[in-house]
Amino acid sequence: MTFIKDFVNVLSAGSISFLLLTSIFALIIFFNLMNGRIRSAGGFAFIGFGLLMFLAGIFVPPLLYLGVAYFLILFVLARLGGRLWDTKIGLWLFVFGALAFGLSMLDPNFFLIAAKPDNVPIVAMIFLLGFFTWLALRKAYLNDTQLVVGGIPWEKTESDEKLFTWPDLVYTEMLCMILLTIVMIVWSVVLRAPLEEAANPTSSPNPAKAPWYFLGLQEMLVYFDPWLAGVVLPTLIIVGLMAIPYIDTNPRGNGYYSFRERKWEISVFLYGFLVLWSFLIITGTFLRGPNWNFFGPYEYWDPNKLVPLVNVDLSELMWVKVLGTSLPKLWIIREIFGLALIGAYLGLPPVMAVGPFRRFYMKMGAARYYVGAYLFLIMMSLPIKMVLRWLFNLKYILHIQEIFFNV
């Protein structure tokens, strides 16, 4: 038991769980929707990645844990293949998840956090997200098996038939409303809304957390300054969501579940929604304790936990550690590496437009291509910054305190 708990504690650490989730994400898509086989170029790449983790794990123990978890999941997924979307397997997954959660509740540290009244809805959200992701992908998978052999999506068999709103739709709605009313009443009777002491502006709690749905943004503060994590990125999330229908010109997959016809759109959206948004909220809620330090799910939230601050800027890394000189005075020279790096990153879209992504560029037109590409790059800057922080303890790529401009 202790071993399993340790295992999970280590795996949950920010960057480890993030890498694991990202690779599971890629795995599921590869094996079950793109009909991946282990014996194929893609399959070997996945095995290679796992072996790399094992090798690196000799030097960095957490990676060994990652490697073990990764191979376990890889082989389970490879064995299941398309059966992952069978209702029976889905039921087992649910039972397994509920059991793991139930057993975890026996752990006092886990219980303390998971049973906090405000956290109960988030526990429910995890299960709901799991269920609906599975459901959507299952329906997509079923439709795709039809579409490959030239069939029609399941929705098509019914969409030409019209039903009377009364009674068919009205009764469904009625049922939904009655169920919801019951759920809300039971929930309200069983679980009291939290109320702490009266507001006291002079004594701040530790940790001080934003409302739960903003904890993903608060978690981003670990990697970005407030002007980015709190203002620019949230704005761009909204802009990005609004831009989706105008960037995505693929006419297929409108009005039915399908993955095959919308591989890129769905992969990017699911990655953003599940990993970058939901998972960060879950981390911020359950795994961030006093001083916003990281705590595994079975760890005690020790307010005195000391975490050494060893983060360095790219400029210091390059000038002092690599080149062995002191930092130049003038910021434009001091930050030359950061500027070059960011310049190169932002220069990718035009280069890709004439290179490998030419097809997309021609199909989408310049405006769509550039807006989409830059939104995507900005979205990916978060995982990139996370990995850089983890590998090199990198704090800022660009640190111009002269105008508060840090990236």
Place this chain on the structure above:
Amino acid sequence: MANLRGLQEGIVNSQIWKSVFRVGIPNTNRKRVLAVLGSLILHLHPVKVRRSGVRMSYTWCMGGTSFFLFLVETVTGLLLMFYYRPTIEYAFTDIMDLREQAPFGIMREMHRWGAHAMVIAVWLHMFRVFMTGSYKPPREFNWNVGVILLVLTLLLSFTGYLLPWDQLAIWAITVGSSMARASPGAGNEGPMSGLVKLGDIRLIHAGDDARFALIGGRSIGAATLLRFYVLHCVVIPLAAGFLMAIHFWRVRKDGGISGPL
């Protein structure tokens, strides 16, 4: 059974019932059409719907759930307004009283859990709309209305969070609103804000920046509470209600629930 049937017919054929619901029991196709067309609320729906669109496994009922939870929030919120005064002196004690004294004291619970549930339901609804590709033409605009509704839902929940005026409330809002301080060009600690100058005088400082506008002061206080109360109970619900009307209208005008062409 026969008696029940007789009773039902007696009620449905009475003058009172008929004055409210014109058509009686909708047991013929003609009456089914009239039942929907003749009712203000039901005529949000078309008379006939795609079979695939009625399936719970297609829409997950999440749009309707979001709407229903919004109604729950409105009703429980109005009840809370009877007890609650948005001032520093009373806010917290009113909630205490509500907890200890009010009969059927689950309104606060229902309002709070309903708020959490609504945020989750709206996310799941967006997720469903994405997975069925329902944002594609002709529904691009409705997707955008939806995104604004999502933002309004989060803002409603955020402004409501402050109202109990306990430690949880003010510190959550302190953390949340301190971001505004860092707005580029408009917050006193944001990048480029130092460049907004008149001669030597900085125009953006803690007394007039974006955060000040949001919370009505240099720190969370009486002004913030009142501001958030008005936003929470009047401004945002009205805006959200208006946008929902547009949202539902557009679902109809864009050809009903999406389905394969």
